[in-house]
Amino acid sequence: MEEYLLKVENLCKSFVVEKSLKKKILSFFNKERPEAVKALDNISFNIKSGEILGILGESGSGKSTLARTLMGIHKPDSGSAYLLGKNIFTANKTEKLDIYKNMQMVFQDPYGSLDPRMNIRQILSEPLKIHNIIPKEGIDNFLNKSLEEVGLSKDSLDKYPSEFSGGQRQRIGICRALILNPKLIIADEAVSALDVSVQAQILDLLVKLKEKRGISIIFISHDVAVVRQISSRIILLYHGKIVEEIDSDRLLSDAKHEYSRKLINAALTLRESGINR
Amino acid sequence: MLKIDNYSLTLKGSNKVSLPVLENISLKVDKGKCLGIAGESGSGKSVLAMSILGLLPKTSIEHISGQIYINDKKITNASEKELNDIRGKEVGFIFQEPMTAMNPLMKLKEQIAEVVYAHKKEINSKDADEAVIKALSRAGFKEPLKFLDSYPHQLSGGMRQRAMIAMALVMNPKLIIADEPTTAIDAELQTEILTELRRQIDNFGLSMLFISHDLGVLRSISDDIAILYCGNLLEKGPANLVLKNPKHPYTADLIAALPRLTLERKLPSPIKGTLPSPNNKPKGCVYSDRCKKAKDICFNTRPPLKEIGNNYFVTCWE
Ligand SMILES: Nc1ncnc2c1ncn2[C@@H]1O[C@H](COP(=O)(O)OP(=O)(O)OP(=O)(O)O)[C@@H](O)[C@H]1O
Ligand SMILES: Nc1ncnc2c1ncn2[C@@H]1O[C@H](COP(=O)(O)OP(=O)(O)OP(=O)(O)O)[C@@H](O)[C@H]1O
Ligand SMILES: [Mg+2]
Ligand SMILES: [Mg+2]
Numbered sequence A: 001m002e003e004y005l006l007k008v009e010n011l012c013k014s015f016v017v018e019k020s021l022k023k024k025i026l027s028f029f030n031k032e033r034p035e036a037v038k039a040l041d042n043i044s045f046n047i048k049s050g051e052i053l054g055i056l057g058e059s060g061s062g063k064s065t066l067a068r069t070l071m072g073i074h075k076p077d078s079g080s081a082y083l084l085g086k087n088i089f090t091a092n093k094t095e096k097l098d099i100y101k102n103m104q105m106v107f108q109d110p111y112g113s114l115d116p117r118m119n120i121r122q123i124l125s126e127p128l129k130i131h132n133i134i135p136k137e138g139i140d141n142f143l144n145k146s147l148e149e150v151g152l153s154k155d156s157l158d159k160y161p162s163e164f165s166g167g168q169r170q171r172i173g174i175c176r177a178l179i180l181n182p183k184l185i186i187a188d189e190a191v192s193a194l195d196v197s198v199q200a201q202i203l204d205l206l207v208k209l210k211e212k213r214g215i216s217i218i219f220i221s222h223d224v225a226v227v228r229q230i231s232s233r234i235i236l237l238y239h240g241k242i243v244e245e246i247d248s249d250r251l252l253s254d255a256k257h258e259y260s261r262k263l264i265n266a267a268l269t270l271r272e273s274g275i276n277r
Numbered sequence B: 001m002l003k004i005d006n007y008s009l010t011l012k013g014s015n016k017v018s019l020p021v022l023e024n025i026s027l028k029v030d031k032g033k034c035l036g037i038a039g040e041s042g043s044g045k046s047v048l049a050m051s052i053l054g055l056l057p058k059t060s061i062e063h064i065s066g067q068i069y070i071n072d073k074k075i076t077n078a079s080e081k082e083l084n085d086i087r088g089k090e091v092g093f094i095f096q097e098p099m100t101a102m103n104p105l106m107k108l109k110e111q112i113a114e115v116v117y118a119h120k121k122e123i124n125s126k127d128a129d130e131a132v133i134k135a136l137s138r139a140g141f142k143e144p145l146k147f148l149d150s151y152p153h154q155l156s157g158g159m160r161q162r163a164m165i166a167m168a169l170v171m172n173p174k175l176i177i178a179d180e181p182t183t184a185i186d187a188e189l190q191t192e193i194l195t196e197l198r199r200q201i202d203n204f205g206l207s208m209l210f211i212s213h214d215l216g217v218l219r220s221i222s223d224d225i226a227i228l229y230c231g232n233l234l235e236k237g238p239a240n241l242v243l244k245n246p247k248h249p250y251t252a253d254l255i256a257a258l259p260r261l262t263l264e265r266k267l268p269s270p271i272k273g274t275l276p277s278p279n280n281k282p283k284g285c286v287y288s289d290r291c292k293k294a295k296d297i298c299f300n301t302r303p304p305l306k307e308i309g310n311n312y313f314v315t316c317w318e
Helices: A021-029 A063-070 A093-101 A120-130 A139-149 A166-178 A196-213 A224-230 A248-254 A258-273 B045-052 B080-086 B108-119 B125-138 B157-169 B187-204 B215-221 B239-244 B249-256 B296-300
Strands: A006-016 A036-047 A052-057 A078-083 A103-106 A184-188 A216-221 A233-238 A241-247 B002-012 B018-029 B034-038 B061-070 B091-094 B175-179 B207-211 B224-229 B232-238 B306-309 B312-314
Touching: A006 A063, A036 A063, A036 A241, A052 A063, A052 A196, A052 A224, A063 A184, A063 A216, A093 A103, A103 A166, A120 A139, A120 A166, A139 A166, A166 A184, A166 A196, A196 A216, A196 A224, A196 B249, A216 A224, A224 A248, A224 A258, A233 A248, A233 A258, A241 A248, A241 A258, A248 A258, A258 B187, A258 B215, B002 B045, B018 B034, B018 B045, B018 B061, B018 B207, B018 B232, B034 B187, B034 B215, B045 B061, B045 B175, B045 B207, B091 B157, B108 B125, B108 B157, B125 B157, B157 B175, B157 B187, B187 B207, B187 B215, B207 B215, B215 B224, B215 B239, B224 B239, B224 B249, B232 B239, B232 B249
Parallel strands: A052 A216, A052 A233, A103 A184, A184 A216, B034 B207, B034 B224, B091 B175, B175 B207
Antiparallel strands: A006 A036, A006 A078, A233 A241, B002 B018, B002 B061, B224 B232, B232 B312, B306 B312
16 A cells, blocks of 8 residues: 555646747847746645645646646656556556546636536546446436535436536536546636635535545645635645645644745735725 | 616526516716625626626527616617727726637737727837736736737636736726636735726726625725625625625625635535526525525515615615
8 A cells, every 4th residue: 555645756847938930030049048937846745545735826836737737638847746656657558547547637617627518417427438437327327326426416417517507517527527436636726716605515515525435635726715724734836836835724823935924914915804905 | 987777687598488687786886986796606797797888699688677877878778889989998898707708819919909909990019019018017917028929728827817807907998897807816916906906996086896706805996895696686885884794694694605714724604505596586585595594574575675874775674
């Protein structure tokens, strides 16, 4: 048994900054190197089974890039990541299938992440098809049970995404991520677009899932209050670097890095006292 | 600057059902003031914002009553040409979903310059570029020059939202309608953007309608707050009073659902049940089926909008 569910070591990823043709030619003649954004700069961390790890950082700090690189959407420049001891980036096709069965992502946008032409049955059974899984109790029984677990009613299977509210769509996204019974879920701004009451429902759901199924969650958000409530440990990202790692209980009182303090104080102002006018 | 007078809107749903999405809404935004609107998803906030600019597709409207005025001009029966002149120039609009409002094939610079060219055909490209860069800085872009040639998918979520804000600011409009403009932005940047918008309100007489479900954000930017639920106005009054001592149980429940940063670490309390659909509203008060304080009368009769103080209104039997 591995000690950590996921272990990330020295992960780096940069993007070349887009330039107009004229600037490209100019910089070629001036022998400038292409300008790059270091979205992830030597990131190392790990997460245990049944843990909710929060990732906090300002806009553009590299949070989504981290999620997308772990999910194989971006290729890393260097570094490694192990899920249950298997290197995600060097795995072959069949190994990858197994890795991503255990690691699923919930996206920010409840509107754009579900195909509007597919009904809920099709959306939810797609991962089962990819992994050649046939539930013994029959597809519909299985899917209905899963829908119930995320608080959606049984008559949902024949409906289309447009017939659901934002919060319900986010539940469908979570349900799809849970279908294969993964050990880890990466949630990138999964509640930011939702109104506060639905947000509270989804946070409640995620905590219950952790308790019932023992899954781990990497919870990414720019909202200090939300991350502090849901996770037990928090990593702060700044310009692609980890600047602080701290227990949530100690975040407000003990966070040391200048940037962490700035983020916390801004959040305190906005949530608790209001900006000076 | 903006006046909404007893406005009701019914949309056509699928299978010919009528959807009364707004009922008897009266609101106004004075020059140099900001009105915040809060309410759950589906309560009608965006539909109201779209109505102000005549952006709802004519084919989906079943019935409209009441009036909307911008600067004493009736919007409710303005022609498409009149509306086009107003949009972008007199009234800036920040859309809720940046990804659907931005053209994926256009660079950041071009997206914003397009607004400038639409209203100032004679402007030269240098002046247009300057206006774009200035708008981006005002919208909280730290290094605007670096991202001018980026396509939307190359920007982070928060950068796309700031691009939308820049688009609304670029023509220096007198009124801005902002629909959830800062949901994807961290607190520090939000504070900066809100401070900048507030400065424009106080110093240059900008007027603003600011939609958000985050009551903390609304407290920071608005003078008055209106709480919308199920297409109905439940509470409307000065921001500090509404937030400190809410008179409607729904407003109190919304405040309790906000994740807090108080010392004790505790999950916020969700509101039980779900928002009824517009064609299936409760007979009495629209919130009666979820309200912890509902009495008999609440289930049977709609409460009227009551004035309970200077510029303070509540729709509740309590
Ligand atoms: N596909 C891409 N091509 C080029 N640059 C990119 C790409 N994706 C991200 N970037 C850049 O990488 C940096 C980090 O972006 P990322 O989306 O990871 O930020 P984030 O922390 O998720 O921010 P937000 O809170 O605003 O969503 C940004 O400077 C962004 O412009
Ligand atoms: N074009 C349309 N045709 C029919 N019904 C619509 C249309 N647009 C919106 N609605 C309905 O009008 C009601 C109000 O929707 P609206 O988008 O204004 O909510 P909102 O308060 O902005 O919610 P959110 O916080 O999720 O953005 C909802 O019941 C919605 O389903
Ligand atoms: Mg992001
Ligand atoms: Mg909306």
